């Protein structure tokens with residue numbers, strides 16, 4: 001009994017130690033403590049600001065007054081660029097967003113861009129013969145759902161397809177999906193989440209979570225997020241394949257907010273919520289989607305020969 005308690009205490013202390021080391025790295029490299037000297041977070045901050053502008057253009061009803069403070073702080077970020085050659089991608093998407101923003105607000109345009117922060121999207125129905133390439137490249141976050149009802153069967157098929165295809169550590173499949181169909185509950189869930197403003201006609205919400213009971217030892221402490229994230233991606237593609245439009249909604253909240261969601265949906269404390277997914281139907285007409293331009297390959301790839 002005594003030995004067992006000592007072992008437990010040692011494990012607990014080891015856990016606190018590794019968490020403190022994690023916290024050290026997060027504190028040093030995330031925006032919690034921007035390392036001014038290198039300004040390494042500038043790119044991520046610019047991209048997130050630009051995305052908020054392109055996101056606004058992808059809504060059914062873009063607010064007339066959107067973006068005033070956002071553009072102000074985006075300009076401040078851009079003014080911190082000391083070497084433009086290192087920020088070609090960021091400047092490209094910035095110019096496109098500001099050009100469109102100025103057009104929208106009838107502001108004289110000094111900006112020129114050959115790309116646009118939004119694209120027209122017309123859903124091409126997927127079927128058995130659809131090519132993999134068309135499914136994965138045709139999936140986009142949709143924030144302009146139509147009011148046509150989605151098929152319950154297609155939602156269930158998508159969840160089944162995701163669980164049958166997503167890989168996980170030792171095939172442990174430590175994930176859970178909560179499908180929220182009740183209108184009032186959907187409203188309550190959306191009120192707890194911060195990234196759904198302007199999205200209408202959400203018919204279902206899926207809460208993707210990982211179950212901590214599936215993970216072993218100290219070194220798997222981040223595995224719930226990895227397996228849960230892989231499942232999420234698999235689900236998004238499966239939904240698209242089954243002609244269900246979706247938009248992932250972040251669940252980056254504090255414990256208090258997390259507890260409110262868990263209480264509302266009766267989710268156990270052993271679950272780690274990875275993200276929410278808003279489901280709706282594709283419009284038959286063309287809609288606008290955020291362009292979400294990706295970085296060039298060379299900026300994310302390092303080859304070791």
Ligand SMILES: Cc1cc2nc3c(=O)[nH]c(=O)nc-3n(C[C@H](O)[C@H](O)[C@H](O)COP(=O)(O)O)c2cc1C
Pocket residue numbers: 051055139140141142143194195196247248249250251275290292
């Ligand atoms: C974990 C995660 C959280 C997200 N949260 C939100 C959100 O709260 N609101 C939103 O409108 N979009 C959200 N998105 C959608 C992203 O903005 C979108 O995936 C990204 O711009 C790439 O575009 P795509 O999904 O069309 O390829 C989220 C995406 C992920 C993966």
